[in-house]
Amino acid sequence: MTIKKVSIIGLGALGVLFGNHLSKKMGKEDLRIIADQDRIQRYESNKVYCNNEICEFNYVTPDEACGPADLLIIAVKYNGLKEAIQAVKNHIGKNTIIISLLNGITSEQIIGEIYGMDRLLYCVAQGMDAVKVGNKLTYDHMGMLCFGDKDPSKVSQNAKDLAAFFEKMELPFELDHDMYRRQWGKFMLNVGVNQTVAVYKSNYGEVQREGEARDMMIAAMREVIALSEKEGVHLTEEDLQYWLNVLGKLSPNGKPSMAQDVEAKRFSEVELFAGTVVALGKKYGVATPVNEELYEKIQVIEKQYVVC
Known part of the structure; x- marks a missing residue:
């Protein structure tokens, strides 16, 4: 057609x-x-x-x-x-x-x-x-x-x-x-970069350089790698490096969608990211402490919208 x-x-x-x-x-x-x-x-x-x-x-x-x-x-x-x-x-x-x-x-x-x-x-x-x-x-x-x-x-x-x-x-x-694997890889990146930049109220540059924010982002991504094993997708550290390379090519002044939502005081897609990770973690008995922390931090930010 x-x-x-x-x-x-x-x-x-x-x-x-x-x-x-x-x-x-x-x-x-x-x-x-x-x-x-x-x-x-x-x-x-x-x-x-x-x-x-x-x-x-x-x-x-x-x-x-x-x-x-x-x-x-x-x-x-x-x-x-x-x-x-x-x-x-x-x-x-x-x-x-x-x-x-x-x-x-x-x-x-x-x-x-x-x-x-x-x-x-x-x-x-x-x-x-x-x-x-x-x-x-x-x-x-x-x-x-x-x-x-x-x-x-x-x-x-x-x-x-x-x-x-x-x-x-x-x-x-x-x-x-191998599109399903690619989708899980992009999900892994979003779980890390979207949520971390939103919590730090910053931009891509914040997680492109070494530091606390980048460490949190990568730790959140590794929790997705662990869950992918249970789902039969089998992401690896090579996949993580591929997506970090994709991230590294973006304008440091750019911002992912969740950071833009926080800036505009819009409710975000946290349920799609940390919410999914935490739910799958409970399903498979896999610890997801970093995503639990990100979920809580973003909820705190969003609760302030009502006050404002």
Whole structure:
């Protein structure tokens, strides 16, 4: 199948980043941004900017009658996933391919329970240092989308079609033949970097240099390595070093999403990171003291929002 029509839900950092790129390569009517009427009015009134450039998006409401998308990109935060799943129903057709840009290791299963696992490709976004403040996104490194089938023994036609589309769109990508392992690796990185930078209220530079914050980050990541053994994924110290190298290439002034949430006094995805790690630790009898500490520290920070 040739991918011609794309729908995106979620205009956080990744939705804006990749939506803006695709908008320059596709016909305006072929790229649809799904949002409710209130959000659309806000986007159109205040505009959405990407590196100081106004994004020219084609907005549609969830109820708007339209043909199905060939590719659906879900780019909301975890706490908006259930609502998003319902909002995209008019964009799902017999041959629609779905990718989720959400952090963590659970969103594909949640989406697949509603729309079928056969249409989902596992995906992670990596290597970008995008920072979104209000309606303005800035970045130095665009990064790439890594995707593939959960089953490492096959490359589906959907994966081949998506690779052909991204190549045509000149969107950086990697077709990974062991995608579930890659997803766990990105989860490991997020558990470390997102939470640590949020707790230290700092930036990537804080954990790129030697010190207390970097030590905490790596310790949190090693707890994920221990859990991956129980899940049959078998991450290693080599995987940890790979992701530290990815981190090392980001702008030191950039910030991960959870740090941006803390700065804006938004509730974070801590349940997706430390919450998942602690729950799996209890399930398998694996100690997770660093993630327990991070979880508690972030909860303390978020409780202060109510006071403020």
